Amino acid sequence: MEQVLQEDKAFNSIPTGKLGIWIFLIIDGLSFAAILIAAAYLRMNGAPWPHPGQVLNVPLTAFNTFVLLASSYTMMLALEHVRTGQQKKFIGALGWTLFLGALFLGVQSYEYYNFIAGTEEVRAHLAAAGLAGNYFRPGTSIYAGCFFGATGFHGLHVLSGLIFIMYVLAGALKGKFNQANHLRVETLTLFWHFIDLMWMLVFTVVYLL
Amino acid sequence: MSQKKESFLSKYVFSTDHKTIGKQYLFFGMFFLLWGGLQAMILRWQIAYPETTIPIVGHLMFPDTNGALTPDTYNQVLTMHGTVMLFWAVTPLLSGAFANFIIPLQIGAADMAFPFVNMLSFWIFFLSGVILLLSHYGPGGSAASGWTAYPPLSTPVGGIPGWGQALWALSLVLMGTAVIMGALNYITTIIRLRAKGMNYLRMPLTVWGLFLSSILNAIFVPIIAAGLIFLLLDNVLGTQFFVAGPKATIAGGDPLLYQHVFWLFGHPEVYILILPVWGIVSDLLSTFSRKPAFGYHVTVICMCIVTTLSGLVWGHHMYVAGMSPLLGKSFMFLTLLISLPTSIFFLNWLGTMWRGSLRFETPMLFAMSVVFVFGLGGLTGLYMGTITSDMYLHDSMFLVGHFHYTLAASVLMSSFAATYYWFPKMFGRKMNPLLGKIHFWVTFLALNYVFFTMLTVGYAGQHRRLFDPSAYDFIKPLMGLNRNISTFAFILGGVQILFLFNFFYSMFKGEKAGRNPWEAATLEWTVDYPVPHGNFSTPPVVKCGPHEYSNPKVKGKDWASQTEEIPA
Amino acid sequence: MNTRKYLHVALWLFVLTLAELFVFPRLDMGGIRTNLLLLLMTTKALIVALVYMNLRKEGWALKAAFFAPIPVAIYFIYFMLYDAAYVWKS
């Protein structure tokens, strides 16, 4: 049955796929909000909270932030290229996004490794911040818990974003997407930007404030 | 629709047809309803005859203790009863089975917006149920800190050994994921896939109820998921987000944070369950009174207001948890405010029946009983909503009575009503009306005895979650009544077997139903059983509202389907 | 040309992030620092949502759905903190 649809002014007759991903993103954003608000609450409630620069590696993560920002831009380029029908450039931009996303995740894992293993550097930082212990693990303090909770949740999103990119990339290599048909790419773009958006919140709340 | 040959697996197991998924949810929910019901029976047995062997199932379920409960198994059964009933019985029935089956049919859509996500949602739900059931057999048994799982009791500090609590949190997170996927689907479907002419104010109230409840799901389930992930971390990674006091090894955790987050979700959750009920009951009353739903617009507005308010009142569960006066007062005001829209649309229910022509079919009996039990359940909410009376009644059996009247009575009765009502569309046959009526009357009477007497003993001071209430002297005089409750609870449980029999008997042997056995006006009754994949052979065009009954302009019959033009 | 526009947006985001990093060590600024960081964060988030995710071209209902949770979140955190300030922590 070909459906005859009731038109919908309130939503500009947005395609279902796009509406779906938007609603999903709003839902997901609420989870992030809950985690960040919980962290803020615990902090204002008096949990011991060192100044972030004392423990976390802010310069490295700042670099990471720029990486993610750049990936957002390349993703935008990919969408633009598929819209204008430039297959080669489209695939290239997608590849760049994949690379940048993977780089982000790699750096993040490196930082995690340092914290959990408790390298010399981390120990020095901890001592300087007046915190006990030789490593920085979720169970070390409420602060550490919030850090791992927020960044870990975000990291999982990056991971699923990467899988999504690979899936679309595979389709692109088979030539599935073209000027007329690229809703999947648009959904991917929305999801990837959302990850970037959430990182802005996480970065500010967890690393900078 | 492509007529690809479908294998058994893709037709009955991993089907993407919303009707099949709806039926899968129906059986899934019924199984857990039975499971939760059985647990209720075990609880009642223990309360009436403490520490004696439970008949029939005792030796099977509790072999180590000669078939009797012990305090820890009592708490486990109690926790599982609450959790299973709310999240694995009623949720799959309402926002799983009926939402899936009814929404596309009633708005004239071919299927859900995302059939694949829909299928995935069911199987994640299924997985979560399996994990929950298996947690019974893990070390230490299942979770045992109540369905509210207040930390620190629900963390390792609380002294309950085993994996139960972690698995409980994990399965709830999975269930949340499934529910979110469902809600996403329903919202998108209702917004974008309505048939031509089906504007928002022509949607049946059932769809409205499911729509609003999906919105609440979409907003609040992710929040509790985040909270439960934190609880899970507390349980497995040794964080202490929710632990404080002398037992805490890490400074700065806060048990109240969990309570806030839990109830921020927990209160909307009860409205998530009741909103579809309101919709279903409104539609059914209208159909069987042969009269348009009274004040349709007002009802819709009231439901929207309740939906909005429901997110702002969570604090009424924490009145006695050391709440600041200003906060307490605002929560009390907002809580009591909810009774204003509720009573307006409650009045509309009565208005629908007023001057109607009431046909007492089985679904109608159940729908009318919801008017009765929800009135009582809602009004007992007022006792809880006022701070000073809540000081006495908080966590008492009176509260248990309140929420069984709203949940176990209203929600369950309307699920029965919906099952009897849509059964012909699901299986092509009617359920046996005589058995249905016997089921109704026994259920109605026993249920009222059980839950009313809970209110009674609560009024007299008995509090909840007691393994053996007679440990307290002031409860000893109430033990007689408690035993009576149990007796009637067993009758209540027993008569559900009749329902099950009727269900499966009618599935194969019931009277064949025509296209529209109830002479109802909404779109699902314009297609023949079995409804094909893709639903409507020609796209429906909607020309009037959902409740055109007894319209004098329509000649020859007392109803007009939504696809019919009303003569000028 | 759209790609141009997106490059501009990306550059702006870079600049705003740099500004954040600049404010970050200025602990002496106290409350201003916090508010400034929150402001920069919100600006960045809005730019991404409105331009990259193209929210500004969507229907009003979607915009409403996107922005509605924000006041709710503020309400929530306000009430919770109010309560936390009231109870006495041991």
Next chain:
Amino acid sequence: MSIWGLPFPQDISTNGHLIDALIQYIDLVLVIFFGIVVAALVFFIIRYRSRPGHSAVYDKGNKIGNVIFAICMGLLVFCSIDAVIEHMSFRDLKDVFWNFPQGKNVLKIEVMPQQFAWNVRYAGPDGEFATADDIVAPLSQMHVPEGVPVVVQLSSFDVVHSFYVPQIRIKQDVIPGMVTTTWFQLTKTGKFEIACSALCGNGHYKMRGMLTSESKEEFDKWLAEQATPASSGDDIWGDTSSGSSVPKNWGWKWQAKS
């Protein structure tokens, strides 16, 4: 008797009747409104049952009159129920339940429940808590003099408990890491049960305490017989994380605030 079939437990406090009165008012309006609902249901079932020669009236109930009537009924419910009980509740909270008595003759008690017993502590001669002359009552025993306002501060040792005495109509949750406060004044002497009304583990159902209400003289005599903890120096229960039982030295500086 009440509409629910059983009366309240005996009332032994000066304030319990306020709660009883509020609840009885709700009972009254419940009878009225629910009575209307049931009467309407019965009437409709008889009068409007479907039968030959009877048909429904086509009425959508969306005329302006219907809407106004519905809103009026809603307002009626709101004014006769909600506004009244809200007013009563606000008044009682402001005047009584959140208005903690102060002054010399007030008895202060600190309570720290643990799984599954109540630890009770009195300030001792110096009137200060967390000092060496505090008096610790036997486990789960709380004595209070009749006719004297008693302010109780509670904080939990392990998990959430709830302090509940049905005859006083009071419940107060006890949460680890924070202090909650409640107060009462008794009018009768005797022994009454303290119950724990928040699920706190396997022993929750028998986490019973005993509240003994006695005359001032008897109370003073009893208090004098109790031991003080052999403590010195800082008495705040801080570093007990590893221990599973409550140390002798617990207590906190009285929270003057509320």
